[in-house]
Structures are given as C-alpha cells and as structure tokens.
Amino acid sequence: DPKIIQKPKYLVAVTGSEKILICEQYLGHNAMYWYRQSAKKPLEFMFSYSYQKLMDNQTASSRFQPQSSKKNHLDLQITALKPDDSATYFCASSQPGLDYAEQFFGPGTRLTVL
Amino acid sequence: AQSVTQPDARVTVSEGASLQLRCKYSSSGTPYLFWYVQYPRQGLQLLLKYYSGDPVVQGVNGFEAEFSKSNSSFHLRKASVHWSDSAVYFCVLSGGNTGGLSGKLTFGEGTQVTVIS
Numbered sequence: 001d002p003k004i005i006q007k008p009k010y011l012v013a014v015t016g017s018e019k020i021l022i023c024e025q026y027l028g029h030n031a032m033y034w035y036r037q038s039a040k041k042p043l044e045f046m047f048s049y050s051y052q053k054l055m056d057n058q059t060a061s062s063r064f065q066p067q068s069s070k071k072n073h074l075d076l077q078i079t080a081l082k083p084d085d086s087a088t089y090f091c092a093s094s095q096p097g098l099d100y101a102e103q104f105f106g107p108g109t110r111l112t113v114l
Numbered sequence: 115a116q117s118v119t120q121p122d123a124r125v126t127v128s129e130g131a132s133l134q135l136r137c138k139y140s141s142s143g144t145p146y147l148f149w150y151v152q153y154p155r156q157g158l159q160l161l162l163k164y165y166s167g168d169p170v171v172q173g174v175n176g177f178e179a180e181f182s183k184s185n186s187s188f189h190l191r192k193a194s195v196h197w198s199d200s201a202v203y204f205c206v207l208s209g210g211n212t213g214g215l216s217g218k219l220t221f222g223e224g225t226q227v228t229v230i231s
Contacts, residue, residue, distance in 0.1 A: 048216055101217075107157040
C-alpha cells in the first residue's frame with residue numbers, strides 16, 4: 001500500500017487559474033514538506049511543516065500556499081497559475097527536528113500550465 | 115549557504131562494470147548527506163545516508179558511499195551494476211545551520227545513469 005498519496009498524478013491547468021495539489025501520508029510522521037522539480041533544475045525545497053505549523057518557507061511567491069487540515073495532510077494551493085509553474089511537485093514526510101532523518105517522498109503530481 | 119554539486123550530468127556504464135558518481139558539497143555546519151534514486155516515472159527513494167561515524171556507509175542494492183570532510187565529498191559507488199540501476203541519482207545535503215528545525219534538503223542536479231548490455 002502506498003504510504004504517501006499524492007493526487008492527482010497529472011494535472012493540466014490554464015494560465016491564471018487555481019489548483020490544489022493533495023498530499024496524505026500514512027507513516028505516522030509529524031513533519032511534511034513540498035518540493036518542486038522543474039525541467040533542467042534540481043529539486044527545490046518549498047515548504048516544511050512540523051506538527052501542522054509552518055517551519056520554513058523558501059518560496060518567493062505568495063501564490064503558493066500550503067494547507068494542513070489534518071496532521072497527516074499537507075495540500076498545496078497554487079493561485080494565478082503561470083506557465084513557469086509547470087513542474088512535478090513532490091510531497092515528503094519525516095520525523096521532525098532531525099536533519100538526518102530520512103524523508104520519504106510521494107510519487108509526485110505533474111502540473112502543466114498552458 | 116549550502117550547496118551540492120554533481121559534476122556528471124550523464125554516465126553510461128556497461129552491465130557488470132563498476133560505477134562511481136561524484137558529489138561535492140558545501141555546508142556551513144555539520145553536514146548530513148544522502149543519496150536518493152529516482153526511477154523513471156517514480157518518486158525518490160533513499161539509497162543511503164551519512165551523519166557521523168564510519169565514513170563509508172552501506173546502502174541498499176549494493177551501493178556504498180564514502181564521506182570525506184577534507185574534500186567536502188560524498189561519492190557513491192557500486193561494484194557491479196545491473197540494468198535495473200538505470201535511474202537518476204541525487205546527492206542531497208541536510209542540516210548545517212538550520213538547527214534541525216527546517217528539514218530542508220538541498221539537492222544536487224542529479225546524474226542520469228544508463229546501464230547498457
């Protein structure tokens with residue numbers, strides 16, 4: 001059974017629209033993260049949450065807003081979508097407070113903005 | 115600022131041959147280092163990690179890596195590759211001056227490994 005679920009797997013959106021990427025983890029972790037993998041760029045850290053509180057935000061734009069409705073959920077809302085937002089977005093989780101703790105990654109959501 | 119450099123974007127190796135992937139890191143604090151692998155159309159999986167102790171760490175599927183503080187390196191090795199090892203390999207850095215609060219991982223650019231028969 002998948003331990004980290006990301007929905008949808010593929011997403012196509014038009015410029016200016018808004019989308020929500022879903023992430024649920026069933027590993028019992030208290031820290032969750034979002035990363036972005038754009039073409040020809042390394043994976044980039046976006047956000048980290050610990051016990052449903054924002055710990056770090058490395059995203060320059062306020063168009064990206066994480067939402068944690070439950071302990072094991074961390075969704076990502078993206079507003080006013082732009083073609084440059086096209087990327088694969090990965091959710092991850094780990095035990096919090098340990099920099100050497102393994103982060104487990106979900107399968108990703110591939111977003112294409114036309 | 116933390117950074118990771120993987121100088122080889124692509125590596126092609128014959129099945130059964132040995133493999134070494136290079137990784138250099140820069141960290142202002144104690145580095146915690148990982149190698150992750152991404153198989154086609156899949157998420158990332160941890161191969162191995164280093165945070166202290168013996169500089170040679172063993173991972174899954176016969177992979178090992180060697181940490182060198184003097185060279186700021188964390189190279190990955192495998193003695194004999196299989197066709198199923200074809201994937202993208204990422205060297206990853208955590209820790210440093212975050213105090214364990216952020217959990218931010220810094221990724222290298224990745225090395226695409228192709229195993230040919």
